[in-house]
Amino acid sequence: MTVADITSPTDETSKASGTKADWGRTLLIAIPYIWLLIFFLAPFVIVFKISLSDVVIARPPYFPTFDLSEGWQGFLAMLQAFDLENYVWLTEDTLYLNSYLSSLKIASISTLLTLCIGYPIAYSMAKAPQEWRATLLMLVILPFWTSFLIRVYAWIGILKKEGFLNYFLLWTGIIDEPLTILNTDTAIYIGIVYSYLPFMVLPLYAVLEKLDTSLLEAATDLGCSPLKSFWVITLPLSLPGIWAGCFLVFIPALGEFVIPDILGGSSTIMIGKTLWVEFFSNRDWPVASAVAILLLFLLILPIVLFQKQQEKQMEVSR
Amino acid sequence: METSVLTQPVCKFAPWDNPAQKPLVRFENVTKKFGDFTAIENLTLNIYEREFFALLGPSGCGKTTMMRMLAGFEYPTTGNIALANTNLQKAPPHKRPVNMMFQSYALFPHMSVEQNIAFGLKQEKTSKAEIKQRVEEMLSLVQLEPFAKRKPHQLSGGQKQRVALARSLAKKPKLLLLDEPLGALDKKLREQTQFELMNIQEQLGLTFVIVTHDQEEAMTVASRIAVMDHGKIVQVATPAEIYEYPNSRYSADFIGDVNIIEGKIDVTTGETASLNWAEGETPLKVSTKQRPNHGTTCWLAVRPEKLRISKEKPENADNCIKGEVWDIGYTGNISTYHVKASNGSILKAQVSNREHLADRPITWEDTVYIHWEKGAGVFLEN
Ligand SMILES: Nc1ncnc2c1ncn2[C@@H]1O[C@H](COP(=O)(O)OP(=O)(O)OP(=O)(O)O)[C@@H](O)[C@H]1O
Ligand SMILES: [Mg+2]
Numbered sequence: 001m002t003v004a005d006i007t008s009p010t011d012e013t014s015k016a017s018g019t020k021a022d023w024g025r026t027l028l029i030a031i032p033y034i035w036l037l038i039f040f041l042a043p044f045v046i047v048f049k050i051s052l053s054d055v056v057i058a059r060p061p062y063f064p065t066f067d068l069s070e071g072w073q074g075f076l077a078m079l080q081a082f083d084l085e086n087y088v089w090l091t092e093d094t095l096y097l098n099s100y101l102s103s104l105k106i107a108s109i110s111t112l113l114t115l116c117i118g119y120p121i122a123y124s125m126a127k128a129p130q131e132w133r134a135t136l137l138m139l140v141i142l143p144f145w146t147s148f149l150i151r152v153y154a155w156i157g158i159l160k161k162e163g164f165l166n167y168f169l170l171w172t173g174i175i176d177e178p179l180t181i182l183n184t185d186t187a188i189y190i191g192i193v194y195s196y197l198p199f200m201v202l203p204l205y206a207v208l209e210k211l212d213t214s215l216l217e218a219a220t221d222l223g224c225s226p227l228k229s230f231w232v233i234t235l236p237l238s239l240p241g242i243w244a245g246c247f248l249v250f251i252p253a254l255g256e257f258v259i260p261d262i263l264g265g266s267s268t269i270m271i272g273k274t275l276w277v278e279f280f281s282n283r284d285w286p287v288a289s290a291v292a293i294l295l296l297f298l299l300i301l302p303i304v305l306f307q308k309q310q311e312k313q314m315e316v317s318r
Numbered sequence: 319m320e321t322s323v324l325t326q327p328v329c330k331f332a333p334w335d336n337p338a339q340k341p342l343v344r345f346e347n348v349t350k351k352f353g354d355f356t357a358i359e360n361l362t363l364n365i366y367e368r369e370f371f372a373l374l375g376p377s378g379c380g381k382t383t384m385m386r387m388l389a390g391f392e393y394p395t396t397g398n399i400a401l402a403n404t405n406l407q408k409a410p411p412h413k414r415p416v417n418m419m420f421q422s423y424a425l426f427p428h429m430s431v432e433q434n435i436a437f438g439l440k441q442e443k444t445s446k447a448e449i450k451q452r453v454e455e456m457l458s459l460v461q462l463e464p465f466a467k468r469k470p471h472q473l474s475g476g477q478k479q480r481v482a483l484a485r486s487l488a489k490k491p492k493l494l495l496l497d498e499p500l501g502a503l504d505k506k507l508r509e510q511t512q513f514e515l516m517n518i519q520e521q522l523g524l525t526f527v528i529v530t531h532d533q534e535e536a537m538t539v540a541s542r543i544a545v546m547d548h549g550k551i552v553q554v555a556t557p558a559e560i561y562e563y564p565n566s567r568y569s570a571d572f573i574g575d576v577n578i579i580e581g582k583i584d585v586t587t588g589e590t591a592s593l594n595w596a597e598g599e600t601p602l603k604v605s606t607k608q609r610p611n612h613g614t615t616c617w618l619a620v621r622p623e624k625l626r627i628s629k630e631k632p633e634n635a636d637n638c639i640k641g642e643v644w645d646i647g648y649t650g651n652i653s654t655y656h657v658k659a660s661n662g663s664i665l666k667a668q669v670s671n672r673e674h675l676a677d678r679p680i681t682w683e684d685t686v687y688i689h690w691e692k693g694a695g696v697f698l699e700n
Binding site: 220233 | 389390391410411412416417418420422424425426427428437438441442485489
């Protein structure tokens with residue numbers, strides 16, 4: 001095929017250019033796959049490999065390491081040194097199981113709390129006059145303009161014994177003694193809800209704003225009270241937004257490290273924190289990697305669920 | 319089609335002529351504004367029980383707005399709407415004995431056809447068995463039994479429209495508002511559904527208000543028609559009255575085909591007015607009870623099928639216009655002759671095709687005479 005063929009498609013070449021279009025499409029689809037391969041699968045393989053290794057006091061702190069110069073034999077030797085010891089260890093020490101369960105609990109509760117707070121916010125935004133909506137949306141996104149870390153640190157100032165919150169509550173006379181909030185689970189919930197609220201509000205808003213008001217009119221016209229029509233029309237139709245928001249909050253909350261570390265107490269164990277300790281304090285990279293791999297599989301489950309839900313929703317909305 | 323549906327009630331149903339009759343719906347000087355825009359202007363209208371009332375008018379004239387005020391989604395800016403003598407000013411939509419079929423259908427996308435239809439019934443604690451029976455009844459009415467389990471997005475446009483119709487009918491409300499209920503249906507199904515609607519309305523003694531763009535449909539189903547223009551009602555009358563005696567050029571033109579001839583009054587003698595319509599032509603005569611002054615501009619409206627056309631000059635016809643055949647529109651059962659008069663205006667005359675095409679004597683560019691009785695035309699002052 002020559003350049004002329006490409007630049008002047010005639011009837012005879014239309015078939016050929018059809019296959020060319022196929023090639024272009026394949027290439028276009030391939031780009032995200034290549035991206036995933038390089039930036040997701042490769043690190044995953046590396047972490048997985050480390051999780052099968054043994055810890056040593058060396059640099060890097062695991063064994064075996066693979067040296068290209070040893071060639072095929074070296075590779076085989078490395079494979080033979082692999083074992084599932086670290087995974088077995090994770091089941092033996094209850095610390096890991098407890099961290100997983102505690103993370104699950106904290107992530108679930110804070111996702112629910114975020115939903116309960118986010119839904120009314122998104123709902124009132126969607127019901128607000130058209131000219132206000134852009135501003136309200138800006139306000140929801142505004143916190144992102146400050147570093148996440150700084151915002152979490154700022155909560156220390158609010159939640160600590162001599163903090164703004166206690167000061168305010170004492171001043172209004174609601175409490176007589178300052179509350180201990182900082183370094184408790186409550187502080188973690190507050191931190192997570194605060195940090196991830198926009199991830200809940202945005203998908204909910206997107207769904208609620210698109211909701212056809214004539215559906216609500218039709219429901220009330222057929223004798224359904226406005227409150228009931230919320231339950232039978234608005235809520236079911238906003239389910240895709242609820243799902244999206246919950247997963248967007250739940251998944252990062254499950255592996256959250258910064259918030260429990262900064263706001264939580266020493267008694268709170270979360271898998272992200274455990275992982276950090278294994279990695280940096282104990283320098284036990286293999287166990288840390290095993291924790292990370294298990295966490296990943298734990299997260300894949302809700303993601304797959306999410307995908308399924310999305311597919312179902314796509315079908316309905318088509 | 320069953321013959322029973324075709325027979326119209328013989329006894330005269332005309333509660334609007336009876337001053338003792340209380341209207342079911344009463345619009346009193348209703349004005350509705352959206353910001354600066356006046357959608358409905360000082361409208362007064364009575365709709366009686368058991369009526370099949372049609373709203374007819376061009377797009378954007380306020381038909382849906384009137385419906386929405388009746389259903390309770392909009393409130394009049396000024397004026398009052400009463401339903402069966404209760405003031406509806408404050409009643410919320412879900413407390414009104416009114417159901418509406420939306421122009422946009424507004425089907426619940428997450429519910430099946432069945433659930434959509436059952437929705438209204440479920441709100442009023444109807445027993446399960448009765449709901450089931452009523453839903454089946456409605457499904458068979460709109461011929462959607464095989465689609466009961468489908469979701470709205472799996473239906474065609476016409477099928478969706480039928481679901482919307484079934485859903486609004488299911489509760490058999492005292493007053494049913496139908497906003498273009500049959501627009502998306504093919505001709506045959508539409509006609510069938512029209513008769514079904516009339517049947518239901520009659521059997522259950524309900525009151526229907528229907529919006530339609532199809533004047534033929536309005537003529538078929540309605541007991542009375544309101545012709546609307548820009549938020550005002552131009553004429554309210556029975557289909558026959560509107561057709562035979564339109565009160566203005568607007569309603570004459572809106573319903574059916576019509577020739578409108580502009581002229582100035584020559585003389586008015588007895589119940590006949592003469593109209594000078596073109597220089598050098600004999601004035602046209604038309605029966606009227608009005609006594610307009612000499613020289614006022616008026617109009618004569620006459621339906622194409624009331625005109626006769628011949629090649630020879632007719633003797634002692636009330637009105638006769640000589641012209642040339644400009645065009646012939648052939649639609650199978652009838653032919654429409656477009657005849658150009660001396661002043662250049664085109665008159666339409668309809669003739670039913672009794673003979674075969676080849677046997678018909680009049681053809682293009684023939685000189686012909688169009689004639690009609692003075693009683694066939696309608697005298698219009700605006
Ligand atoms: N919520 C609203 N805000 C502003 N203007 C409106 C609103 N609703 C209707 N209108 C205007 O009021 C007028 C009447 O609208 P309406 O929907 O009653 O028309 P319609 O007679 O039903 O027309 P169609 O036959 O096209 O359905 C239109 O000019 C429309 O633009
Ligand atoms: Mg409309």
